[in-house]
Amino acid sequence: MALIVHKYGGTSMGSTERIRNVAKRVAKWARAGHQMVVVPSAMSGETNRLLGLAKELAPSSTTPELQRELDMIAATGEQVSVGLLAIALQGEGMPAVSYTGWQVPIDTDSAFTKARIQRIDDQRVRADLAAGKVVIITGFQGVDAERNITTLGRGGSDTSAVAVAAALKADECLIYTDVDGVYTTDPRIVEQARRLHTISFEEMLEMASLGSKVLQIRSVEFAGKYRVPLRVLSSFTPWDIPIEEEASSGTLITFEEDVKMEQAVVSGIAFNRDEAKISLLGVPDRPGIAFSILGPVAEANIDVDVIIQNVSHDGKTDFSFTVHRNDYARTIELLKSSVVPKTGAAEVSGDPKICKVSIVGIGMRSHVGVASRMFQALSDEGINIQMITTSEIKTSVVIDEKYMELAVRALHKAFDLDQPAAV
Ligand code: ASP
Ligand code: MG
Numbered sequence: 001m002a003l004i005v006h007k008y009g010g011t012s013m014g015s016t017e018r019i020r021n022v023a024k025r026v027a028k029w030a031r032a033g034h035q036m037v038v039v040p041s042a043m044s045g046e047t048n049r050l051l052g053l054a055k056e057l058a059p060s061s062t063t064p065e066l067q068r069e070l071d072m073i074a075a076t077g078e079q080v081s082v083g084l085l086a087i088a089l090q091g092e093g094m095p096a097v098s099y100t101g102w103q104v105p106i107d108t109d110s111a112f113t114k115a116r117i118q119r120i121d122d123q124r125v126r127a128d129l130a131a132g133k134v135v136i137i138t139g140f141q142g143v144d145a146e147r148n149i150t151t152l153g154r155g156g157s158d159t160s161a162v163a164v165a166a167a168l169k170a171d172e173c174l175i176y177t178d179v180d181g182v183y184t185t186d187p188r189i190v191e192q193a194r195r196l197h198t199i200s201f202e203e204m205l206e207m208a209s210l211g212s213k214v215l216q217i218r219s220v221e222f223a224g225k226y227r228v229p230l231r232v233l234s235s236f237t238p239w240d241i242p243i244e245e246e247a248s249s250g251t252l253i254t255f256e257e258d259v260k261m262e263q264a265v266v267s268g269i270a271f272n273r274d275e276a277k278i279s280l281l282g283v284p285d286r287p288g289i290a291f292s293i294l295g296p297v298a299e300a301n302i303d304v305d306v307i308i309q310n311v312s313h314d315g316k317t318d319f320s321f322t323v324h325r326n327d328y329a330r331t332i333e334l335l336k337s338s339v340v341p342k343t344g345a346a347e348v349s350g351d352p353k354i355c356k357v358s359i360v361g362i363g364m365r366s367h368v369g370v371a372s373r374m375f376q377a378l379s380d381e382g383i384n385i386q387m388i389t390t391s392e393i394k395t396s397v398v399i400d401e402k403y404m405e406l407a408v409r410a411l412h413k414a415f416d417l418d419q420p421a422a423v
């Protein structure tokens with residue numbers, strides 16, 4: 001017998017018919033002897049509908065007072081879905097009880113619309129589980145020290161589920177969603193992309209651009225920190241498939257030591273089209289120069305990703321970095337108005353049409369020559385690399401956006417990800 005947390009997204013909860021299916025699936029797990037906690041999202045479209053109503057009355061204001069009320073409103077979506085699921089489970093003859101975040105309680109800070117979970121009291125839930133009930137807890141929300149209802153940010157139910165699983169020391173947290181797992185890359189770009197059986201927390205975080213379509217990335221950070229094995233699996237399989245088959249489907253996101261070494265050196269190819277490159281040319285090369293360029297950028301709350309400084313000639317150097325594409329114009333403006341005059345740089349230039357392509361894999365720690373294989377594959381395709389950055393388990397290159405798909409395909413092939421893995 002294990003303690004298992006299931007999380008169901010909005011699509012799975014999209015109609016009473018689908019909720020009945022969720023209930024049948026959960027009841028199957030409970031009848032197999034597991035203690036079950038379920039964390040559902042609001043019915044699909046419901047959170048948007050609720051926030052849309054608020055927007056009709058207050059189109060743009062973002063005062064703390066308004067944000068408090070937005071959370072008050074948005075949190076009700078999940079309150080409806082937990083109640084419906086409890087009724088459906090009871091209809092299956094399975095004792096069940098639903099709670100909102102504040103009833104558990106799930107304590108958070110007071111950052112309305114993006115609150116962080118601080119503590120979960122597990123007493124009430126444990127008592128219900130001991131009494132043989134399925135416990136259903138609203139995703140996406142909690143309560144602050146002043147008893148204001150808070151929400152965790154869009155997509156926050158994933159984080160709720162993981163946090164509940166961590167608090168209860170659950171054996172596994174299963175995230176049922178409309179994709180059937182994490183892939184070696186986006187199957188829309190590479191037809192041969194394969195579902196990974198396992199991936200480490202660290203790799204999953206590095207693959208954020210692929211992973212964020214599957215899970216709220218904050219939930220993966222949380223799962224890694226509190227060591228909760230997470231499984232992403234399809235909610236479209238028939239509810240009555242054998243439980244052993246279901247329990248081993250999808251992708252298990254887990255500890256590095258449990259990721260089978262059957263896996264290739266590189267686990268996946270991630271990419272990101274949201275960045276833009278900015279260069280300062282002819283910057284006097286002296287101590288403090290990086291700070292005098294990036295200090296004002298940070299102060300303006302602009303996130304910087306890849307950073308490169310060249311060797312200098314005649315006391316001058318070139319300095320390049322990438323920012324989110326939405327911040328491109330603002331960053332150029334800022335550099336021109338305040339950084340150039342202060343540093344005496346000769347010129348600001350930039351390119352918003354770049355992309356970042358990364359190879360990710362814990363195998364990179366113990367293998368040499370992985371990055372050079374990457375560079376060779378890109379060179380074979382005639383793709384020019386503009387910037388390179390590496391970490392222990394990832395190498396990223398910045399290239400012209402128009403070569404993105406070509407690069408992803410070439411790398412997927414070069415690292416043998418097109419081949420089915422041995423199981
Ligand atoms: N219902 C919330 C949203 O739509 C939370 C979630 O689904 O995870 O963002
Ligand atoms: Mg979601």
